[in-house]
Every structure is written in C-alpha cells, then in structure tokens.
Amino acid sequence: MNSKAKIHILIIEDNVADAQKIEQKLERLSLKCIIHKVDALYDGFDKIQNQPIDIALLDLTLPDSNGFKTLTSYLERVPDVPVIVLSETNNEIVGNQSIKAGAQDFLVKNQFEAMTLGRSIRFAIQRFKSQHKLQQKASTLALNEKRYVEAQEMAHVGNWEMDIVNNEMQWTEEVYRIFGFQPNSFKPTLSEYINYIYTEDRGKVEDFFEYAGKDGKLHQLEHRIVIDGHITKHVSIRGKVHFEELSGKLILIGVIQDITERKLNEQLIVEKNFSNRSTKIMQQALSDMSFNVRTPLSSIVNFAYLLKNTPLSPQQHELLNALKVSVDDMSMGMNSLFNFAVLATEELKVEEEDFKIKDFFTSNEKVLQIRSDSTNTSFEFDIAASIPEKISVDPKKLTLIFYNIVNYLTQENEASGKQVNIYSEISTSATKDTNLRLSFERAGLRLPVAQVRDLLASEKLLEVYDPNNSEQGDNAINMAVALKLIKLLGGRLEISNKSNTATAFIVEIPVKVIKSVSMLNIGQPLSELRILLVEDHFLNQIAHKKVLKAWSDFVSVDIAENGLVAVEKHRAHHYDIIIMDIQMPVMDGIEASRKIREQSDVPIIALTANSSKQEQDRCLKVGINNYMSKPFVPQELYDKIMYLVATVGVRSRG
Numbered sequence: 001m002n003s004k005a006k007i008h009i010l011i012i013e014d015n016v017a018d019a020q021k022i023e024q025k026l027e028r029l030s031l032k033c034i035i036h037k038v039d040a041l042y043d044g045f046d047k048i049q050n051q052p053i054d055i056a057l058l059d060l061t062l063p064d065s066n067g068f069k070t071l072t073s074y075l076e077r078v079p080d081v082p083v084i085v086l087s088e089t090n091n092e093i094v095g096n097q098s099i100k101a102g103a104q105d106f107l108v109k110n111q112f113e114a115m116t117l118g119r120s121i122r123f124a125i126q127r128f129k130s131q132h133k134l135q136q137k138a139s140t141l142a143l144n145e146k147r148y149v150e151a152q153e154m155a156h157v158g159n160w161e162m163d164i165v166n167n168e169m170q171w172t173e174e175v176y177r178i179f180g181f182q183p184n185s186f187k188p189t190l191s192e193y194i195n196y197i198y199t200e201d202r203g204k205v206e207d208f209f210e211y212a213g214k215d216g217k218l219h220q221l222e223h224r225i226v227i228d229g230h231i232t233k234h235v236s237i238r239g240k241v242h243f244e245e246l247s248g249k250l251i252l253i254g255v256i257q258d259i260t261e262r263k264l265n266e267q268l269i270v271e272k273n274f275s276n277r278s279t280k281i282m283q284q285a286l287s288d289m290s291f292n293v294r295t296p297l298s299s300i301v302n303f304a305y306l307l308k309n310t311p312l313s314p315q316q317h318e319l320l321n322a323l324k325v326s327v328d329d330m331s332m333g334m335n336s337l338f339n340f341a342v343l344a345t346e347e348l349k350v351e352e353e354d355f356k357i358k359d360f361f362t363s364n365e366k367v368l369q370i371r372s373d374s375t376n377t378s379f380e381f382d383i384a385a386s387i388p389e390k391i392s393v394d395p396k397k398l399t400l401i402f403y404n405i406v407n408y409l410t411q412e413n414e415a416s417g418k419q420v421n422i423y424s425e426i427s428t429s430a431t432k433d434t435n436l437r438l439s440f441e442r443a444g445l446r447l448p449v450a451q452v453r454d455l456l457a458s459e460k461l462l463e464v465y466d467p468n469n470s471e472q473g474d475n476a477i478n479m480a481v482a483l484k485l486i487k488l489l490g491g492r493l494e495i496s497n498k499s500n501t502a503t504a505f506i507v508e509i510p511v512k513v514i515k516s517v518s519m520l521n522i523g524q525p526l527s528e529l530r531i532l533l534v535e536d537h538f539l540n541q542i543a544h545k546k547v548l549k550a551w552s553d554f555v556s557v558d559i560a561e562n563g564l565v566a567v568e569k570h571r572a573h574h575y576d577i578i579i580m581d582i583q584m585p586v587m588d589g590i591e592a593s594r595k596i597r598e599q600s601d602v603p604i605i606a607l608t609a610n611s612s613k614q615e616q617d618r619c620l621k622v623g624i625n626n627y628m629s630k631p632f633v634p635q636e637l638y639d640k641i642m643y644l645v646a647t648v649g650v651r652s653r654g
Contacts, residue, residue, distance in 0.1 A: 198224035384425035563592025
C-alpha cells in the first residue's frame with residue numbers, strides 16, 4: 001500500500017524496552033502505520049519537521065526534558081500534530097492537566113492493551129481534526145466580525161433597533177461614537193435619542209419613528225444632533241418594521257450614518273466656488289480632492305462584497321444590507337461633490353494613465369449592484385471580446401462620465417423597476433482612431449426630441465449655473481458635467497430613441513490600446529523554485545506564503561520581515577526570485593532592491609498598495625523587474641514569476 005495512505009506514528013521514548021513494547025502492540029493491530037522512533041524531545045521536533053507525522057506518543061520523562069514541561073514544550077513547538085501522553089505512573093492530576101493543556105489522551109505504560117492503544121490513536125487523530133475545523137470556523141467568524149466593524153467605522157455607519165412596545169433601543173458601537181459616547185456606556189431608549197436631536201428637527205424625527213413603526217415601509221430622514229451641547233452633526237437615518245420570529249416581537253431596525261463631512265463639503269464647495277471663481281488654486285485643490293474621494297468609497301464597496309462572500313449569520317446579512325443602502329446614499333452624495341468640483345474648476349486637465357479597463361467595469365458592476373438594491377433598477381453588463389487588457393485614458397474623468405449618465409438614467413422619469421443595459425466595445429472610426437464605445441440603454445424611457453436637443457446642449461447650463469434655482473436640478477447637472485468631460489476627452493455623445501420603450505446614450509472616447517506580452521497560464525515550475533517573500537505585515541506573510549505554496553510542490557518560500565533582512569538573506573542564500581513589499585520599517589522595498597541590485601540580477605517583483613504611475617516608475621528605476629498592486633490575482637503573480645524566470649533567468653547559486 002502507498003505509504004501516504006498509512007498513519008505515520010512517532011514514538012518519543014528513551015526507554016528502549018518500553019519503546020519496543022509499544023511498537024509490538026502496534027504491529028499486532030490491523031492499523032496500517034509506519035513507526036518512527038526517537039529517544040529525545042528535540043530529536044522528535046527534528047523528525048516532525050522532516051517527516052509527515054500524523055500523531056506522536058510522548059513520554060514525559062526524557063533526557064532533554066522532564067515532567068509536565070515536556071508536554072508544554074511539545075504543544076508550543078508542534079501545535080499541528082496531535083499527541084498522546086505516556087506516563088510511568090497513574091497520576092490522575094497529571095492526566096487531567098495533560099488533557100486540559102491540549103493532549104488528546106493520557107495512557108499509563110504497561111496498563112493498556114494493543115486494542116486500547118489503537119482505539120486511542122484513531123480517536124485522537126479524528127478528534128484533533130474536528131478541533132482544528134472548529135478553530136478555523138471560529139477564526140473565520142472573528143475575522144468577519146472585525147471586517148464588518150472596520151467597514152462601519154470607515155463609512156461612519158451604525159445599526160440600531162428598537163422595541164416598539166417599550167421603546168428600548170440597541171445601538172452598535174459606531175452609533176455611540178456618532179453621538180459622542182463611549183460604546184455601551186448606557187442603555188439607550190427613544191427618549192434618550194430624542195434628547196440629542198437639534199431642537200428644530202425634533203418634530204420630524206418623532207414623526208419618523210411613529211410612521212416607520214406603523215406602515216412597514218422603509219423610511220429615511222436627515223436631521224441634526226447636538227453633541228456636548230454645542231457641536232452639531234448631520235446624520236441620515238433609515239428604519240423599517242421587522243418581525244422577530246424567535247421572540248415574536250415587532251421591532252424597528254435601522255441604520256444611521258454620520259453625513260456631517262458630506263454636508264460641510266457641499267456647503268464649502270458652493271460657498272467657495274460660486275462666490276469667488278478667481279481663486280483658481282483653491283478650486284483646483286477642491287477638484288483633486290473630490291476626484292480622489294472615490295478611492296475610499298470603492299474600498300468600502302469591496303469590504304461589503306468581501307463580507308457578502310463569507311459565512312454570515314442572518315443578523316449579519318441584515319446588517320450588511322443596511323450598510324449597502326448607506327453606501328449607495330454616500331455614493332450619490334459623493335457624485336454630487338465631484339460634479340460641484342467640475343463646475344468650480346475653470347481649467348480641467350486631461351491626465352492619461354495606463355489602466356485595466358476590465359477591472360474598471362468589474363468595480364463599477366459591484367457599485368451598481370448596490371444601486372440596484374436601493375433603486376429597484378437592474379443593470380446588465382455586456383463587455384465585448386474586443387476590449388483589450390489595458391488602455392490609456394483619463395480614468396478619473398471616465399469614471400465620472402460613467403456615473404453621471406447612470407445617475408441620470410436611474411433618476412429620470414421614475415426609473416424604479418426598470419433595466420439599464422450597459423454595452424462596451426472598442427471601435428475604429430473612419431479616420432482609423434481607436435475609440436472606447438459605451439452604450440447605456442434604458443428600457444421604459446423615451447425622451448422627446450426637444451429634451452434630447454436640450455441635453456446635448458446642456459453644457460451651456462454650466463455657464464449660468466445657479467445653485468438656488470430649483471429648475472436646474474441635480475439630474476440636469478449630471479448630464480451637463482458628463483457632456484463637459486466627454487468633450488474635454490475629445491469624445492462625443494449621441495442620444496437616440498431606439499424604440500417606443502427604450503433610449504440609448506452612446507459615448508465614444510478616443511483611447512490608446514496598450515499592447516502587452518500575454519503571460520496567461522504559461523505554466524508551473526518543473527524544478528525547485530526558491531522564493532524570498534519580503535513583507536512586514538504578519539497576516540500578509542501567512543496569506544502570501546499560502547498562495548505561493550499552493551501553486552506548486554516545487555516552490556519553497558522564505559520570509560524577510562523588512563528590507564534589511566531581505567538583503568542579508570539573499571546575500572547568504574541567493575534566491576531564484578524575490579517578491580518585495582515596498583512600504584516597510586527599518587528599510588523599505590525601494591532601498592532594499594537598490595542594494596540587492598549592487599550584488600545580484602535576481603528577478604524582483606514589487607507588491608504595493610500604492611498603485612500609481614509614479615510608484616511604478618520608482619520601482620523600475622532601481623532595477624525592479626515587474627510591479628503588482630495589492631490586492632493581486634494569484635494567477636497573475638504566478639504568470640509574472642514564470643515569465644521572469646524564463647526571460648531574466650535563474651541566478652546560479654554559489
């Protein structure tokens with residue numbers, strides 16, 4: 001039988017006679033096993049490191065360790081191999097302590113038969129596997145909860161619920177923080193909540209809770225709260241009646257978000273950019289800030305989708321849905337902020353970058369799924385096969401064009417319950433220019449000819465924009481800003497009624513297709529490949545090492561916790577390839593790569609969370625061969641490694 005199908009048993013026993021007796025008992029069993037023997041604890045550690053041991057039989061009295069410390073030393077060094085303790089005497093106290101410490105069983109020498117030993121070994125291995133699975137599930141649940149709390153803190157979103165009968169409330173930690181209190185510092189009630197409402201808003205807040213507790217519909221309200229008697233915050237609150245099956249109670253559940261920053265930003269933008277258009281420096285700074293807000297917003301969306309794809313309890317699903325609704329509200333507010341920035345900036349500049357267009361669609365599809373939940377509008381994406389891996393265009397302005405058109409189509413003529421189909425392709429014009437063609441088709445919408453004409457001329461609205469004019473609504477501004485940016489990028493907008501029940505908005509923007517060497521699935525290592533992973537974050541060390549080890553049995557991975565250690569380790573071992581984090585203590589990845597290049601041409605791949613053209617140029621300048629931003633797709637990393645090994649070559653080991 002293949003040795004891999006057998007149980008590898010390690011006997012750690014210095015008494016030769018006792019070890020032989022145990023071995024004889026094992027041989028009399030039907031248990032298919034391979035027996036390994038050592039007579040010292042640290043020899044046992046070496047054996048486990050070099051052999052696939054399934055279980056250890058450990059004597060507590062050994063030449064290099066004695067008593068209960070023998071077991072604790074074993075469990076500390078080898079937590080992933082189950083152990084059965086062997087003892088000369090039947091000491092019940094030692095036996096109980098051994099089991100509590102982590103041993104799977106406690107056996108007294110010369111007092112057990114072969115069958116007893118075999119049963120103990122089988123149960124120990126099975127019990128250890130079950131314990132390991134439970135620990136993994138507990139770790140996953142703890143990590144999910146931590147991610148959820150972090151996502152709430154980043155979005156300034158908290159959840160609450162209220163018993164309709166006695167008005168007692170429960171708040172998550174973020175709600176306490178929004179109101180300026182230490183989490184769980186008191187038991188909240190509706191009366192407590194009302195006490196902190198801005199005086200002029202109390203009436204509408206009381207109406208909110210009254211109506212939300214009656215009709216079963218989702219209610220939303222923005223109001224102000226007063227902190228410490230003088231600090232005013234703006235919050236957005238949502239609530240809906242929910243029947244709790246376990247307790248049989250009707251409760252109000254909801255979410256609250258601190259929107260103070262959004263309100264202040266909107267006010268600041270309106271005041272500064274429409275009252276003093278001569279301050280160009282301030283206008284441009286505001287424009288840059290507004291475009292860059294989408295990065296943390298995208299991170300919140302990704303956190304929500306990471307949570308969605310992990311095991312969640314029903315309550316966590318409910319809280320996650322509430323978070324998604326709040327993210328959509330935030331997205332709408334941020335889009336208005338971006339539009340104000342465009343209105344306020346007199347001289348917009350085109351800043352082209354090379355970026356992955358398919359990632360652009362994937363990210364936007366996630367955000368629109370959240371929009372789909374809140375507006376009851378479904379979105380369908382159709383990405384043509386002609387779409388290349390990378391294009392060169394201004395991604396920030398392309399993103400703003402995309403969202404302004406989507407916002408227009410989801411708000412115009414009560415879009416609830418409708419569908420928006422989004423098509424994308426690469427087309428070639430009569431002048432042989434390459435264009436990115438985006439088509440947004442809204443079912444159930446047919447625009448009058450006069451309205452189409454006004455939309456195509458809507459850029460003129462920006463010249464006479466008045467924020468106090470209600471006739472110049474946000475939706476008109478959406479199209480005005482989109483048209484301004486389309487023209488800035490050298491593109492064009494076409495609006496046509498495809499039928500009596502559908503209207504298409506077609507955008508064509510000139511782009512450059514970036515040709516790259518295809519490295520998709522170019523193979524696996526066929527011989528030993530030694531990798532040095534340079535990463536300071538403990539969890540990233542574990543995750544990245546698992547990703548690399550899962551790729552191939554030929555891969556071995558050493559870890560350096562900073563650039564200085566990496567330089568020393570490579571000088572001593574001459575690795576085949578180095579995966580280098582950029583931002584680290586002691587010595588960063590840029591300096592470490594510069595020093596390694598002074599002594600070696602080993603291929604280096606940079607990993608960094610700061611994805612930018614400037615960062616990429618810095619890496620290439622010091623001799624780093626390739627560059628990837630976090631989070632990365634494992635297959636892309638594998639392909640880059642194989643490509644560099646094939647083209648740069650594996651450095652010979654001296």
